[in-house]
Amino acid sequence: MTRLAVIRGNSLNPYEMQNYSPIEGVHFFGTLAKTELKHPNTHLLKSYNNLACRALGLQYYQPSLSKELRELDPDFVNTLELYNYDSFTGVRHAVKNNKRSVVTCWETLPSHPVFTKTIFRRYFRKYILENASFFHVPTNKARDCLLELGCPDDRIVLQHYGIDLSKFKFKKQEHEVFTYLFIGRLEQEKGIKQTIKAFNKLDNDSQLLILGNGSLRGFVEESARANKGIKYLGVKPYTEVPGVHAMADVFVLPSIPHRLWEEQYGMVFLESMAAGNPVISTSTGAIPEVVSDKEGILVKPDSVGELVKAMRLLYNDRKRLKRMSRNCRKRAERDYDAGRVAERLVKLFYS
Template sequence: MSRPRVVVLRGHLANPWELGAWELLSDRYDVTVGVTRSNLYDVSGVALPQTRVSSVRDALPGGRLGNLVTLAVGDRYRGLEEALAGADIVHSAELGVWFSGQPAQLKQELGFRLVLTVWETIPFLDTYRRSRGRRYRAAAIAEADLLLAATDRARHCLELEGVDPGRIVVSPPGIDVDRFGSAPQPADSAPPLVVSPGRLVWEKGHFDVIRALAAGDTDARLLIVGAGPEREQLLRYAAELGLAGRVEIRSVPYEEMPGVFAAASCVVLASLPIPLWEEQFGMVLAEAMAAGAPILASSSGAIPEVLDGSGAALFAPGDWPALARLLDERLASPPRAAYPPELVERYSNRAAAARLADCYERVLASR
């Protein structure tokens, strides 16, 4: 008996940390990942078949100019019908984006079931969407057989978007908890290390972590892990605050992140809400818990829900004096944290794969 064919679509955002759960489903489902030439992440190490799907962005120049042209003309897949032919399930993400709206528009013609993962925690409806986003949102809501909310906050968002609660399942993502939990620990004599992971943009709160380190009494080093447009400003700001020799910024390949968290005396996620974004989950929180790294986090978006029951300390977004106090307290404590095993397992690839399989069986049974 042939396995049901599942095609996973993420636009240009296919990534190894989310796809780990699907790797565990390959014995039950024929899973293929659609990847564009403009994909932002390296998925060459993902143990899943990949199919190249071209997009408008692929045909445009690289860099800022190409991004602006893409925004003006609208991105979309080219030849998507061929990539989805014979699929039993198409699994995309979010409302109001081309990589969910476009397959939704093909669903009736090609006869597959449509599943959407939704991370968004802000209900934009039509008011805060452009015209293309409104069309894609309408198609996605009308055609999705099941919507997998990454958090309960995302579930509430979907209900306000007008989705029938009977079509929503809360299904958190997963990580490789065994790999993150088995990285070697640093020597006890190693100086304290604070790790602030995330894109180098204002809303990730790295500036607040620098301020907190400068205001506190600790001599800890700070490693900011990520890439983005704010790199030089962050380094210049750290130097102005007298931290030039204690702040490092570098990109780290995903396969090396377990070692980063293992070396951390504390992991800080200082996310700040902005008008059209707040922290939607924070995969680094699950990774840090699996590694046993102490966590300090802002209460932005879904962070309190993800950390519920962990014992991690929260602070108000932007309250860097409170973060400074928490850092001083945390770095004076034992370097590792003990999280409830059931919480760590909830965010494992094993648990995420089981949730995906249950959802797939549900939509296939309704054909």
Template sequence: MTGAGPSVAFVRGSALNPFETQVFAGLDGFEVRAIGESPANYEVDLVPVPVTLLAPHVNGRAVRVARRAGLPLPPPLKKAGMLRGLREAIGSADIVHAAETFIPFTDQCVEIARSIGARLVLTCWENIPFLYDDDPVMTQRKQRVRDAAAVFVAVTEPARDTLIAEGVEEDRIRVVPAALNTDRFESGHDRSFLAARAGIPADAPIVLFVGRMIREKGVIELVHAFSKVVGAAAAPHLVLVGNGPQTTRVKVAAEALGVAERVHLLEGQSYADIPRVFRSADVVVIPSLSTPYWQEQFGYVLAEAMASGRPLITTRTGSIPHVVGDAAWVVDDYDIDGLTRAIAETLTSPDVAAELGLRGRSRAVERYSVAAVAPLLAAAYEDALSR
């Protein structure tokens, strides 16, 4: 952010992170400050604008448990997901920028923005129409937020289409993709960082996954597909970087499939090190799966892999085809044999790998760099202020 101008309170709660906020480093003409939840879930010291952390009213996990059990919510739990002191933290901002129509603190922002005469801008990633509308509380909240927002920032075309399906007028929606510092995620290949961290031989190709270790990310399918890869000059190694509840299943699967010695799980990597993580890879594989309740909404790791010039293999699900275009090898989700073929050919065909890497780098710079995205966000802010 450079240059004073209208003030923006970016409210992201427990999801405040250093990757979504990269765009603010190149946003001219606006004074941005970020508001998150304490304790932080991400490295908020890497966020490029001033940060305020607020305590939540109630732990949202208690509410989710009560709702799943069909129990009525006592009054104290009705504020779950909202932030203490949010009105004071927002202050006299000209723009309140929150996220999604169904998040409690976004509903909280509606009244705050109205009371101070600020414009409400909403970033929306969700690409499944009418999600959560089986809950009347959620339906009412989503409608309040839709009515109040001046401008919606849809991260992808499917997110835009979801908003339209739910009744948002098209002229209130701007498609503004997530932004990435493509100078940090520069093109290159050097296995040494991950080889040293995981104890991998220097000549061994590295197949890389980065993301949450959850069922929807397809990590078990990836281990299965990897176990069937043959033909590389040296036996490849699979590195999975991330945290989550599927780590035990990954270890069990790797042992059962006979590849445990070549499957490595690395947890707790700093976002400052992620560019070196990607440059270590011979191929990046992000095999996300569609479910009735979730589809890949953008996939920051897709943009990061492309910006790093690494060949990318992913799946035809959610917003992924819109994000990667022709800059990745795309297979159907749940297609283990297709995933195996893609990994094997990328590892054994230098021309294929090089072409994918070049296409990815070009797409990342043209579509997702801070220089490309910041003017689009500035235009969305100007639009909101004009309404």
């Protein structure tokens, strides 16, 4: 049986990994951090993230990773990003054992300091760019980033990620109370403040559900106490997320980019579309690649006025809402089915 080692370190999560789980012979490598990923071939390794490791750019350093790879002897190695120790270790293992390696790259900002922060990271980037068999990107924004970092275009392959569509039921009708939904980190860059401000300006009979955690949790809880239409759902395991999407009519996540971050993909957008919920977001990062004007409305970042207008539009124009809802599910089935993505990844890795 062909063995595929998917190395993700501290980034091991069920969102991305659902695209790999159907692949026969796959093994996941991550740190001992808590993970919701449930797979029999999951290897959780001890890692170090002390001050010295962070200063050297060796966050979540896994000294046993090389040994684990030697014992598994994978036929193919898939790692994450250009600047991680575990990515360097995976590519180096492939080179030493005459195996193939692919590096998945999400990052869209070539000027981000993660690429040059320390001498180790600069070395990792150089080694990986020179020695990885090829590079996998989920968006054209990530492709452009790699090109600017010096990666040849003929070694970059674009393949979107998807989700398990069977867990997301396409709703047949609207809810008794029109419902907007926000799912994400409760941080400034996710636009949670703008979402609440916009909702407070609406003059319709609707509610806003919020799921997530972060530094602005107190602001969200206070807003929920001040406006009975706002309901904070706290934090839920990923297995319960499909049920939350089923409670909504429209999904709202108005991301706001800054110097060190922009939306790289947004798996939650795929979930929303799978549930048939049109998306209201911003025209930043890779969002326009994931959500078109057939499935949602993209507004300017940090514009409460445009956000209010979009939220009102989908509330008032129910024909447009239903049309977008059908388009969402069609797009999810066409482009974002994790089962089909797994088949494409197999062809990508083993061809």
